[in-house]
Amino acid sequence: MPPATAVKAVSVSDDPQVYEDEHVHGVYDEIAPHFSSTRYKPWPIIAQFLDSIPAGWVGLDSGTGNGKYLPLPLERPGSVWTIGLDRSRSLLEIARTAGGSHREVAWGDVLGRPWRPGAFDYAISIATIHHLSTHARRKAAVQRLLECISPSHGRALIYVWAIEQDELSKRTIPCDSSEQAPASQEKNTPLAGQDVFVPWVLSPQNQPKAPSKRKHEFRNKGADGEEQQVSSTGATEPPSTKIFNRYYHMFAQGELPDLVCEAARDLGLAVGNPKEHVDAARGIEVVQDGWERSNYYIELRRWEYQ
């Protein structure tokens, strides 16, 4: 038996929304303060991206978590505004004062579109899309990002977890399941990532003393299953170590660019350099993509012919 804290391969069952309510949103609402205390250092490529944003631009951080990117760039505070969106109300309570001053945050789903189309100049989605449990939902999340940024100059940066983990990572990934694409795989078939549970261990000293407000958090979706799942110890028993299994889709090499290109084409956007698509009115160009510290990332920009 692997220990309870090992990463486990899973297969997604049930309605994906219900599944994510239980294995993503419910978990983050429970672990928010402890999770946040471990997430404070911005990753270099994300910091560089935000450093390169011109003064006066307004952006969306879709899946902002504890809001650690909202104060950036630190060298010129207030020259750009990043607005944080998250599904976890508990994390937003932390994000709203990230970096010690008041931020702009909204409680919402990354699959929603509560914005004027093209209202933002840039968008980031860091460690978020891998929490969506079907390909269709991950594609929809990318499409929401593409739709919310300016069609003429919008820029976006997406980070997701990779199957390929570096040696600094504490995780060991089971190698017995679907992440290995069969050798016979056709070039055109979708690249297969891997669905896993990544445990979060909440020891007694990291648990809040007061009863949590979890009942309140879920009333909008009416998804009750996760409450029973995560609160089985009850409020009156002494706290013990709790393990929360978070759902992740770990991306295979090449899967993220494929996902982004498919999402763009389905919106009627050309993919590539605008000079090579003079027949197209609108498109996206991939500025860079790669792997950094156990994650795949992709940066893109939108273009259009006036």
Add this chain to the structure above:
Amino acid sequence: MVRLITHNLLACHAKGCTSNNFPLQFKDIQVELREAEFNSDFLRGFLPRIEWAALVDASRQLGDTSLPAEQPEMLDDDFLQKLHHVLLEIHVEEGAMICPNCHHVYPISNGIPNMLLAEHEIG
């Protein structure tokens, strides 16, 4: 937080609500004023992309009548200070935003707007 910088970006996204769904109308609000650091580079850069009529209308709903109905051509310091105050120093802490088209209610609690939709409201 719902400051007017954010309000100027939000739109209703309830199922089937795709026109006249901006700007959301404030209702039963509680406002707090908090000083924010003035940054004229930000204001000059953001100004061309503001939906101006929506900003002026929203600021009047919050009791601030300092902005002119039309964007001025001269961006003097006095105007930028007023714009700064309206965009970044008025915080709507409690209340709701109502869609002008479908009347969907987006509550605001502890400064955080709830833009989630119930399953049957998702378009």
